[in-house]
Structure formats: structure tokens, C-alpha cells
Amino acid sequence: GRYMYLSDLEYADTPKERPYYLPSDFKYADYLFKARRDQAQGGGALSIRGKVYAKGLGVHAISKVTFDLNRGYKRFLCDIGVDDSAGDLASVEFKVYADGKLVFESGVLRRTTDVKNIDIDVLNVSELVLEVTAADNADIQDRANWANAKVVR
Numbered sequence: 001g002r003y004m005y006l007s008d009l010e011y012a013d014t015p016k017e018r019p020y021y022l023p024s025d026f027k028y029a030d031y032l033f034k035a036r037r038d039q040a041q042g043g044g045a046l047s048i049r050g051k052v053y054a055k056g057l058g059v060h061a062i063s064k065v066t067f068d069l070n071r072g073y074k075r076f077l078c079d080i081g082v083d084d085s086a087g088d089l090a091s092v093e094f095k096v097y098a099d100g101k102l103v104f105e106s107g108v109l110r111r112t113t114d115v116k117n118i119d120i121d122v123l124n125v126s127e128l129v130l131e132v133t134a135a136d137n138a139d140i141q142d143r144a145n146w147a148n149a150k151v152v153r
Contacts, residue, residue, distance in 0.1 A: 048081035
């Protein structure tokens with residue numbers, strides 16, 4: 001087809017560092033913050049400002065997901081935002097790197113921020129990295145969605 005959903009591709013997932021409030025022997029610590037395919041981090045549907053998405057990646061800051069595009073695509077399209085299941089304290093920043101170069105930075109997004117549509121040129125890009133970092137309230141409740149994330153040939 002002309003496009004591929006990122007949640008249908010293989011990716012390398014870097015779980016976040018152990019949150020400071022979990023004991024070091026807490027055995028679910030790695031699992032909790034792995035990206036989830038086509039699901040919000042809390043386990044339900046991906047949802048931003050009441051709009052539900054069937055496809056995408058649900059992550060929790062601090063998150064970094066790496067895709068090998070093998071220079072096979074032209075554009076990266078995505079709707080980004082904080083998941084509706086996050087609390088009022090949630091505040092995140094989305095960043096996109098193409099072959100190590102920062103090509104998009106969202107600024108701080110909260111649960112009350114409208115969805116942002118991004119459209120990024122990835123022509124001849126091998127490695128696409130999607131990163132979500134914590135903004136002003138540490139990483140509390142920072143559930144973030146790369147909704148409908150897809151690459152177009």
C-alpha cells in the first residue's frame with residue numbers, strides 16, 4: 001500500500017529510566033512504560049480530546065521509540081496529544097528525530113491542548129525516532145499518544 005501505520009512496523013523500544021518513586025526491585029517498572037501498539041498507556045483506546053483513534057502508539061514520558069524506515073518513505077503523518085485518561089498534571093513534549101536530527105518539537109502539551117497534526121518530510125531517512133519527554137510536573141500522569149502515526153511512500 002501507499003502507507004504503513006507505525007504500530008504495524010517493528011520498532012526498538014527504550015523503556016524509561018526507573019521513576020524515582022518506585023523501589024528498585026519493583027518488577028513491573030520496565031513493563032509499565034513500554035509503548036503500546038494501538039492502545040493508550042492505561043490500556044484503553046487511544047483518545048485525544050474526545051476523538052478515539054484505532055491506530056497509533058500509546059506511550060508514557062519519558063519514551064523513545066525508534067523505527068528503521070530504510071529510506072523507503074516520503075512523509076510521516078501523525079496526530080499528537082495527551083491521552084484523555086491522563087490526569088490534570090500531565091504535561092509532555094513530543095520530539096521527532098530523522099537520522100539523529102531534531103525535525104519537530106511540539107512545545108508543552110497538556111490534556112486540555114487540542115490535538116496537533118504533524119506532517120514531516122522523511123525522504124531518504126533511515127532512522128525515525130519518536131520521543132516524548134516530561135515537561136513541568138515531572139513524569140506524573142504523562143500518557144501521550146502518537147495517534148494514527150503512519151509513514152507514506
